[in-house]
Amino acid sequence: MSGGQHGPAWDSHRPPDPELIKDCVHCGFCLTTCPSYNVFGTEMDSPRGRIVLMRVGHDEPAISPQMVEHFDNCLGCMACVTACPSGVQYDRLIEQVRPQLERNGPRTRREKWFRGAVFALFTHPGRLRAMVPGVAIGRLLARTPLRRTRLGPLLTLAPPVPLSAAVSRLPAVTKPAAGVSPRGKVAFLQGCLQRVFFGDVNAATVRVLAAEGWEVHAPRKPRCCGALPLHSGYEETAAASAKEVIAAYEGYDTIAVNVAGCGSAMKEYGHLFADDPQWRERAAAFSAKVRDIHEVLAAHPAQAPRHPLPMTVAYHDACHLAHAQKVRREPRELLGAVPELTLVEPREWELCCGSAGIWNLTKPAAAAELGKRKADNLLATGATAIAAANPGCALQITAHLPRPIPVYHPMTLLDASIRGAAVR
Template sequence: MTESSFDAHHPPARDLLDDCVHCGFCLPTCPTYQLWGEEMDSPRGRIYLMDLAERGEIELQGAFTEHIDACLGCMACVTSCPSGVQYDRLLEATRPQIERNVPRTRSDRLFRNGIFALFPYRRRLRAAAVLGLAYQKLGLARLAERVLPPRLRATQALMPPVRLRTAFATLPRRVRPDGEVRRRVAMLSGCVQDVFFHEVNEATQRVLAAEGCEVLTPREQGCCGALGLHAGREEHAVVHAKRTIETFERLPVDDVVVNVAGCGSSMKEYVHLLADDPDWAERARAFSAKVRDVSEVLAALEPRAPRHPVEARVAYHDACHLGHAQGVRDEPRTVLCTIPGLEIADLPEAELCCGSAGIYNMVQPEPAAELGERKARNIRSVSPDLLVTANPGCLLQIGRYLGDDIRMLHPVQLLDASIRGERLP
């Protein structure tokens, strides 16, 4: 029997590979297949490559890595598959195989290492925010568009407007509601979220408290490991997962609330990430069982805080790691529907990723740009007053191609404005 091209540490499981019957129901929902029409850039094509590699018939270096790298990991195929193929589990077993066994070019390695040396660390992000503010004030972006290579050009174009006041702000560790405590929750404040979207965290605390939740936000928390998990950096993901579990498991709470789709998806997957670690498997299972997107918590509570009308037409974009990976679709809409006067418009091609996908829009800027432009066209086609989506990566990616014509918010910001009776941020 030919030896597998995968190493022995958590290779894609044979029974999961065999689940795929190559029916093709995934093809219309796969972003890269829609862009290129190439079979090996579809989910069933990538599973076929995994199958060949598992049998030792192809090596990991070369075409195999190129086609796996081209996958966004959006998991739209998981939603559309009638056979229940767990492509998410297959991809998250395959990417670490590539990271361990396939040498990358020096420039590729340095770029990826740079991402993971910066984004998971709030202190480093805050230092970068200072440099980013100077960069924006000096008007260097236009020069960069002409001289930077594509990856760095894409990265700088995604940089949000920097506000040092919010970038260095801290959240209160405990927020108590007025009146009866209906639930006690802990909140993940995140990395990029807390530095560049701090106002979303503030709105999350206010809305949860207004609906009767006591909110604990531990100051010592760090990165949850989502970027590493989705990019195949298993060691990075494991280290940060364990630290996150240690931080939150000692808090006497009903739920661990997350307002970032990618983080919530990863935290719910700790149960798989640490399944074969005897010291952590049960702790991971108990922790993952408590993780909830903020919309899940709010949708389960009968609204208590009065809402003021918001007369607006809203386009709701399903973040892939909320809709596809977590299966949370109805809850954000249920929460938004509690706002009087709000009209919610669903998007054409709603299942297609916007091109953000963790670090994808930085390491694969060309297809990410095509998908970003396509998503922006679909948003404009429904003529909304504002776009609402529950992931900072989506807000940055879509904002690059949507421009300043349409305001963009996290759903909890819209609810916060309605509860407080204030103008939209």
């Protein structure tokens, strides 16, 4: 492939790799699992179509607005990677394309401002905390015509959380529980959105780890792993966060994460810094030590006794856990071992709920369609509760359930079972 007379649309900094593009044999096995193909129904919104666009970009003189739109329509869910029998590395390809769009794509000033504002807010726990008192007002405003503006999805999705919970802090070090065999130290990432809006999940996670014999180190900094900017092509912003994370956790052998999107991003740091001689090895070594919380726990026999939780729970596979990290067995094992908890499986487990980082903010109508489909599939199981290991999924599913049933992080359920407490 050549750049042609006018030079290629892609610049020379990591254009989509022609060797990876060639791996696609256009069989179409990925189409049914692709959420954007499901909602938009056009070839160019399928994995196969976008891979063709990547090839076209090597010959075209510039990135067209249509190309930007089709790439923006990709949720980055990686269901196509799971489905593809030819082993096409769409994850690597889209990771190469997104920064190209941000550097060279024809985005309007308004769109750039919106994306910049989302990242400036969502990656800063302090700014998110400042927003908490306004959430209740925001939910009222979501009933007004403001819901039809770009602020609409934000107003609808933001969860109500008491200010006291949003500002509560985890101890820097939590010792293993008494009476269990110590398992060593584990570092725990608190996250940005997670620590402010789902601090109870973080507290539950630390209690579960301690009950299983881990000494848990939960430093307040770094504030964010950079997952949202990384998965949106804001390479420099993501790299700055990633460097802070790598430096902060270098002394640990295991870094535990309870957010699917964060874990997936941290496991990608090795790729992010592959061309950086100063950070390449440090990043790769760091990524090799990152474990999703379910991986950490399922790797050892349980020590803490579990008490019964008589409930029927539908397990939702977060894409960044199931497709990007291939973690499906471990959460099911952990929840399945809770006495009297019946685990049920929804149809279309592989299909994204439409949250997908900031996708439900940038493509609200299509995201709502996927959200409703996911919520209906989960409800059709007859479950009395849903388990989801990603805050974005939890918010998206909750927003689209036709009747309210609780959505818990698996750690909340496990913690309640270990403590013999009611689930809140």
